[in-house]
Amino acid sequence: MAKRIEIDPSKIPCPDFASAAYGFIRKALVADPDTPDVNTDEEAAQKLRSQWETENNALKTQFQTQIQADEQLAEDNRRLAQEDKEQAEQEQRQRELEVAKEREKKRTPLYDFNSGVGITSIPQHLHPYAEKKISQRKFVELWYFTPEASQEAKEHRSTVDTNRLELAADNVEQKGATAFTLLSTHSTRPSNNVVPDAKLAWSQIQLAKTPFIECLRPTGNYPNKYIAMFASFYTNMEMHNELRKPEGARVMALYHAEMRRAWYLAADHGEPFDLSVFSETVLQECRNEMWTQAHRKATEGMFPRNSLKVR
Numbered sequence: 219m220a221k222r223i224e225i226d227p228s229k230i231p232c233p234d235f236a237s238a239a240y241g242f243i244r245k246a247l248v249a250d251p252d253t254p255d256v257n258t259d260e261e262a263a264q265k266l267r268s269q270w271e272t273e274n275n276a277l278k279t280q281f282q283t284q285i286q287a288d289e290q291l292a293e294d295n296r297r298l299a300q301e302d303k304e305q306a307e308q309e310q311r312q313r314e315l316e317v318a319k320e321r322e323k324k325r326t327p328l329y330d331f332n333s334g335v336g337i338t339s340i341p342q343h344l345h346p347y348a349e350k351k352i353s354q355r356k357f358v359e360l361w362y363f364t365p366e367a368s369q370e371a372k373e374h375r376s377t378v379d380t381n382r383l384e385l386a387a388d389n390v391e392q393k394g395a396t397a398f399t400l401l402s403t404h405s406t407r408p409s410n411n412v413v414p415d416a417k418l419a420w421s422q423i424q425l426a427k428t429p430f431i432e433c434l435r436p437t438g439n440y441p442n443k444y445i446a447m448f449a450s451f452y453t454n455m456e457m458h459n460e461l462r463k464p465e466g467a468r469v470m471a472l473y474h475a476e477m478r479r480a481w482y483l484a485a486d487h488g489e490p491f492d493l494s495v496f497s498e499t500v501l502q503e504c505r506n507e508m509w510t511q512a513h514r515k516a517t518e519g520m521f522p523r524n525s526l527k528v529r
Contacts, residue, residue: 223284227277235266342429344437345371347408352438357482360474361413363426363433370409415475420467423474427452450494451477460501465508472504 233240236259244262247253256262344352348362361367418426431448434440455474460466477500481493 220280223277223281227274227281230274232267232270232274235270236260236263240266342368343371344368344429344433345409349433349437352433355438355440355485357479359412360415360418360423360426360430360478362409363429364418364422365425366411367409368429370411415478416472418471418475420461420471423452423471424456447492447494454494454496458496458501465512469501469504469508472507473501476500476504 235244240263243266244259247256247262247265248259250256253265256265342363342365345362345367348358348367351358351362413422431445431452434445434448435442455461455470458470460470460473463469477493477497481490484490
């Protein structure tokens with residue numbers, strides 16, 4: 219590799235080879251038999267100038283090549299630096315885009331709405347335990363669809379830590395393995411205030427039936443056939459003459475509890491029936507049960523247990 223030239227050769231002046239400082243060299247050239255073309259002092263000075271100019275021109279060429287190489291290196295470095303900068307900017311934009319996407323995922327999505335169209339009432343809050351049961355198409359007490367349960371769900375959702383999860387068994391075993399599901403803690407716990415269907419007043423059933431039916435499709439993905447069956451189940455009870463009789467509301471409430479529980483038990487065994495078909499036989503059994511309960515209460519009132527002593 220040629221030695222780097224630090225000074226521009228074009229800026230170096232040609233020495234005065236005709237001066238006394240070069241007299242000795244000029245005489246040596248005139249006397250040198252290897253330079254037959256140099257016979258005078260002037261020719262010797264010219265010979266020296268020619269040699270210097272040849273060497274200087276070579277240095278100029280080398281220096282120019284050196285400058286071009288320096289410029290190319292600087293250009294390459296500038297280009298690489300620009301590419302690195304652009305790549306860094308692109309990576310930064312990509313990171314910002316990914317952060318924006320993640321942030322957008324955490325936001326509640328915005329859906330289109332009809333301007334000027336509001337609501338006439340506040341939607342009822344579905345209790346999280348009922349939401350889980352309906353989504354699994356499992357039996358859940360109708361109380362969870364009453365206004366009392368809705369208020370409890372409203373208060374519960376505002377305070378529950380939805381980031382806590384529990385591992386719930388799905389009670390389905392396949393090939394020796396049990397399926398598990400991660401659920402929010404609030405969706406795994408029944409309410410402490412739940413009232414069994416058999417103890418619901420008929421007025422509570424009337425208030426709870428519509429929210430129950432309305433959540434079957436969006437939450438449980440029930441087919442229309444099943445939704446129509448449940449709707450007819452309640453309609454048939456509402457139209458029955460039993461409600462016009464004394465204690466008829468209590469009998470019908472018990473009928474509702476027995477039939478609804480029976481349907482879910484049958485569905486769990488893969489043998490659901492048409493719940494909308496009214497059963498006079500079950501209704502009579504419910505009347506008998508009511509009479510039995512009334513008789514038992516009357517008997518206990520006449521003969522309190524603590525009044526019977528063994529003599």
